[in-house]
Amino acid sequence: MTLTLAILTWALPLASAIVPWVGTRARGTGIAVAAGGAGSLAAAITLAARIVSGHPLKLLGGLVYVDSLSAFFVVTVALVVTLAGWGSYSYLRAEEERGELSPLQVRLYGTFFAAFAALMLAALQTGNLGLLWVLVEASTLASAVLVALEARATSLEAAWKYIIISSFGVTIALVGTLFVYYSATSLHLSPDQRLTWPALFAHASVLQAPSLRLAFLLVLIGYGTKVGLAPMHTWLPDAHSEAPSPASAMLSAALLNTGMYAIIRIQALTTPELGRYANDVLLIFGFASVLIGALFMIGCENFKRLFAYSSIEHMGLIAVGLGFGGVIGIYGALLLTLNHAIGKSVLFLTSGEVVLRYRTRDASEVRGLLQVAPLTGLVLLLGTLAILGSPPFGVFLSEFTIVRASFAGQASWLGFVLLPLLVVAFVAFARTTLGMVFGSRQGRAAGLASGSPLVGAVPLVAGLGLLLVLGVWIPGGLNELILHSMRSIT
Amino acid sequence: MTQATSPDTILLNLASVLILLCAFACLGSKLFDRYLGYYALQSVLLSAAAAIVAEKLDSPALWALAVLTLLIKGLGIPVATRRYLVARLSLKRDAAITLGLSTSLIIGAGLTALAYFAMRPATLPGPLLDTAAVPLAMAVVLLGGLCMVVRRHTIAQLLGWLIVENGAFLGAITLVATFPFIVEAGIFLDLVAGVLIMLALVSGLAQRLASASASDLRRLKG
């Protein structure tokens, strides 16, 4: 039963890949994608409940491995797929009506969106580090097609940069995985076993230290490219701003998390043998990312790029939380993973509405959104406050937990470095988006409403509502899941 | 494992050195044809190395991989790329390099030295298939990266990536014999898919921008 659930989480989205080719158009594709996501989410939550109350799922010698950490990430990604899938419906319908997307493009979108989702969800459920690599690289390739979908000069440019930089980085991760494999050669395990995480974790204290160090560094650089840690982040602003908005949501909220999952797995392997080595390296890259994210947000006129830099900043924060470690640090990092995923999805879907209405990604051309499109403006306003770590939304609780962790360690002064960066990011981001929301409507404005305003509003409201709930209350089930996840890697 | 001076090991070392030299040659060649040719040669040598290890370890999986390498990397990709370059982009030269030729080669030599010192036996205490080849594999990885960094043309960057992959594969062979087959198969699939998608992208770029050189991809900044 658990196995069935695990398979359903990625099989359902994959199944929706067939629908576009069976003769439907944007409407059918959109519905299929959304349904696939919703089904996946239901399966994911049930799966997580079963894993927490039972044992990890381990099959085929570790090829399939789902423990609490996997389940947590699967739920997060499935949630993003659901929200983005719903957003895809409005996007595809509106773009098809306007004639911006050809039938082939709609089909490609449906197929690759589904493949992208399925690959990520499958990557989170394998215990074989090599297979993990394969699936992560495959998801990169699938998402590159999505980035290039609208076939503008800038989309193609962004897609090229994305694919070449990511592939380079991820191949470095392959070399790193190689060294992980190598560091286990003295263990008496079969070759297949030696590459699976459960077996490696069980023997983590006898892995070879020198090669493990290099392994972690290379894996962090490699998967860090996928996560968007500085200085490997350079593809992120381009790709996330040029992709169609629901795909941007998937990229920012799901793919980055998948990369982070891989890093967490490898970090867990190094802790018994190398102590705080991995933590210190994570802190360096994490702080660099927060700094870069905050600085580049200043004066950024393209609002989708702004959201992308915010993702870099948040991923840096998660890395910082993991770097500080301890119960508080890791809990905060995992909680931020979930909250950021929801918040960023909402923001990108909202940006999709704005782009549909104003036909521009330039924030200075958008004014008075509250008057022109009250719901979109309101969601953008609240979403901005939410993602910037403002109570009463969930991101604040996670950020505060990480700040507490920063003061709890040896180097408390790092907390004093972190806080000003967060303030700078807040002011820079809020300045741009609040300028879009308030004010009187500007000349260029309005345009047509997006295809189905009410349907398009559902994921936005649902996401915001979820963030609001998570901002004042952490459900018992979620708390259990996170605590279990932490236990499975320590 | 076997002794360091057995014929297998010598052959393997020889293959590795030649692979490295191919990488240098790729770094230094200005003509696309030459570039592709050296890559193809490198892949053939790589399949030979895989065959040597397969023979030593008597592993059918490795034999399969050797054949795959030969067919896909040695023949398939170079031929497809060349046809594509000639047909769609109709160009033979890639003169756009960011560093001067001698500078790149010197840096390449430096990287090889770095790989050599970093991958000393002392740092790799576990059992190895072939001690001397590992630094060479790492050097190929770094050189492939250098190729990507200094070359302006998108196809050239793609080839650089493929060289990095070659180096990783060589490293896998010499460090751990092989990854599990399913993983290796997956890697190959990814590679092929990656190449196809990249070629499609470059085709789109060439149509839109009438250029496939990275120096024209400057619209997205800041």
Next chain:
Amino acid sequence: MTGVAAILLLCAAVLWLAAASFAFLARTRAGLAACAATSALGGTAAVAGGGIVALHGTEASRTIGAGNVVGAVTLQLSPLAAAFIVLLGLIALAIGLFAPRYHRPGSGSAFYFCVYNVALLASLGVLVAGNVVVFLVAWESMTVFSYLLIMRHHQWRGVMAGGFLFLALGEAGFALIVAAFAILSVKTGTLDLAAMAARSHAVPGAWRSTVFVLALIGFGFKAGLVPLHIWLPEAHPVAPADGSGFLSGLVIKLGVYGIMLFAFQLLAGGPMWWGVLATVIGAVTAVVGVLYAVIEEDFKRLLAFHSVENIGIIVTATGAAMMFRAGHQPALGAYMLLAAIYHTVNHGTYKTLLFLEAGVVEHATGTRDLDRLGGLARLMPRTSVVTLIGTLGIAGLPPLNGFVSEWLIFQGLFQGFRIQPLAGVVLVLAGAALALSGGLAVMAFAHAYGIGFLGIPRSRAAAQARETGQPLAGAAVLAGACVALSLGAPAVLIALGQVARAVTGVQLRPVLLPGKLTIIPAHLNFAAFSPTYLAVFLVGVSAVPLLIYLVGRGARTRTVPVWDGGMLRFRPRMQYTGAAFANPIKVTFGRLYQPEFHVERASDDPAGRSGPVRYDFHVLPLFQRYLYDPVVAAVRSLARFVRPLQSGDVNLYLLYIFLVVVIAYLFYLIQSY
């Protein structure tokens, strides 16, 4: 009793939540009235609940649900917070009664009411928070929803800038508050406020001082201490009248509450220099605030700067309380704390009242510029009377409540000789500064009320002002509170004495109210004062001319015009202008203002027939120019500096990764030796 208080506060919270949820009803006039009434009712409940807690000095806390790594939902009732809850309730009540007079039904008002009631709820949350996380969530929610309050009329000029400044500085302050709480909770190992208070004495002194300074500056941003106050004059004028009232009446007081929370409960028993720091900052704030208030022509900006001055007074009193406690004068310490809280409540009443009425004036005349007003006393009599009460209160003139609390504070400061000499000097200097600011405050309000309300209208807009005809209930409540707080001072002092006792453990009754109606400043034989007798005396004295008039009414009178120098009729231009009234101050304190004058004459005829003269006067925005602008410019230039990293060149991007890989190998190499 605890239970009753808790239920009352819960009722308040539920009512405000209901008002927020049903705010969409405010699209109609009846719905607006209902919404406002619910809000006012919640305020009443809060006053009652807070009053009970304060009077009984009870402390209780309760945790709802299980906690987790992030925190727990713990709520507490504390007397210190209770005094602020009473203020919150009073302001909510007054604004609830005022709202139908000022707001027009519509979806804008609906949104406004929803946001406003959530802000009330968040403020209550700050005051009943028993856990760090609850406090922080409530605090920043209050900031965010206050920001949305300010943005009510976001299409108007200056609103976006003012609101954003509020939000940005609020965030900066919040970061510091988070740091203070995070450090203290980490060092004491708990997130529960009561437990933190109990364990904080074990924390090393250096960390305690760091936390205190962080809290002082962090809460100082919200309270409006100089130089963190620059958002006040920008945000207050652009918010709706009751929004400004809420901001000045309550929100900045929460900053003071935060400082008191840290100084007296979480970090009790600090060294002398903490108090000195607070006193000095408070005194500087008071003087600077009032100096900028005196020269202001914009009524609401004047009020905003004046709020800064009062916050300075309150923080000076708080600092003096800390100093007295550190100097082994517990009775005086408790007394100063009591005086600070008393002044807080007083300021809340009259400042809110003045902002509400300023809003009414702006609504009726269309301008906030004092130089265009005038003559409102005749055109809007009820508004003027109520404003007069507020003005007398705020200027600290007897017999109203401002005078009482300022008297208390001054008497405390003058007793600085009872602690060690150096610290005592600080207190005396603070007293001198407060005296200066008090005098200037009287001048500022003579300016405001005299130019704005008396005389004859200076512009057509002012001449067209009329009362709206709606009941004055809200303003009347506040005016009544002003009077009650002064006449009923002994009762108030008994109540606040309970609060002070709960916080500091000192029983003040005998050294505060020896008799029934006389107040002494914590020491016999120093000074004494009775507001009740004073009020009776003033009433009695003012009865004398009344008596003379009534007696002499029967005599024959002759009515003739008064000699007025040969004028045909009065013109507005014959009156004192605001600019002229404040000119002596502008000249004396020119160094501070660094003004830019600009005078344009139509011609240079020295006999004065020069035609229109245009006079512009700009004050140097001192803190913006020398503190904030450099910081912002530095951050911007840093951002510009790193921008070329994302140049668009893919080879450069690949180089970054390549370099990191090479460095990784190098690092590995070096480590292996």
